[in-house]
Amino acid sequence: MHYEALVKHSSAQKDVKFETYEIPQLESHQSLLKVNAVGICGSDLHMYDGHGGYDWVTYPLVLGHEVTGTVVAVGEGEVPRQRMVINPYKSCGKCEFCLAGDTNRCDFEEYKFIKTPTEALRYGFREAGGMAEYMVVDNNNLIPIGDEVTDEVAAISEALAVSYTAVVKIENFTKKSILVVGPGPIGLGVAAILVGAGNEQVAVLGTSVDEQRLQLAKEMGVPLVYQKVEDIPHEQFKGFDAIIDCSGHPTIPNTALRLLKRGGELILVGINPANFSVPMDQIVRGEISIKGSYGITQSNYEAVLSLAADARYPFQQLIAQTVPFKDCLQGFENALNKATGKVVIKM
Secondary structure: OOOEEEEOOOOOOOEEEEEEEEEOOOOOOOEEEEEEEEEEEEHHHHHOOOOOOOOOOOOEEEEEEEEEEEEEEEEEOOOOOOHHHHEOOOOOOOOOOHHHOOOOHOOOOOOOOOOOOOOOOOOOOEEEOOOEEEEEEEEEEEEEEOOOHHHHHHEEEEEHHHHHHOOOOOOHHHHHHHHHHHEOOOHHHHHHHHHHOOOOEEEEEOOOHHHHHHHHHHHOOEEEEOOHHHHOOOOOOOOOEEEOOOOOOHHHHHHHHEEEEEEEEEEEEOOOOOOOEEEEEEEEHHOOOEOOOOOOHHHHEEEEEHHHOOOOOHHHHEEEEEHHHHHHHHHHHHOOOOOOOOEEEEE
16 A cells, blocks of 8 residues: 655755655554644754754655554554554663653763764654654554544644643742743743643743734733843842743843842753853852753653643644645745744644
8 A cells, every 4th residue: 555755855945745655564563653643843844944953864754753643553462543642752761861761862872972862863853754644653652642632732742742841840830930932832832831730920922023922822821921021021020930941042041040030940942053151150149050951751741641631721722724734835834934833734
């Protein structure tokens, strides 16, 4: 049997086209997923548009790592024929990070002086992803989802797990004042998780081009949104307990030092190769903590899927648009033009 897939052939800008493949013979540890929906991630957009920093990707490549579908065939063993999402990380299972559950840090026991994307990150980057009618997946990378979770939310759940991984780095996050910087899909996911968890001290900071995204944040229940730092009132301002930066803009760490309380935390999620400098005395005297947050873990992904079944979490509102697979390139263009939320490809 044959199927179609969207293939990025090289690092060149928009070097993509549909290809036809034959479904292979499954190995004993594999299952065949009939894909239902795929989310378009920022990394997919960067690869599609030929941005730098993706020289580690294996081309030609079937794009897509935010995937949900239904198991229709199994190599061997008992795998439920039900809807699943995929964990794009195929970790070694035996290094210190895997044993601690930090599978997003796994480099197959090889030390990296330069922190490149971890070797465990596979589907949609180093192995064929899910922007296809069918996808072959290792059984260990399948996670079942409940009937309460729509295909659209399931397709963005991996991105929500990225947001969740950042949020849970803040202890007692439901009770702290938190500023989310950058209302893109990850930032809006952070806001949705905080609102759903009952945090009433959430604020979102964007720019003048984020008006619609900031409006969406308000519609989800975020009490305060700002288009620039200067909009944050100085009168009676007591500082934020934590700031989660999803923008990756190199000016944010310096700005954060002024906005954080003593003992505050800065969580960096947005990625930028640019250097930034911060005054050391402000970090020391303010006892400010700066942490990076990268990718997902299995436990965090499973936790997000539980949240997705809870109506208090406004995840469905994060879906800006769905497009049929045949029109997925238009979906890429819409996402490049800063769609209000996530663009999802439906099969």
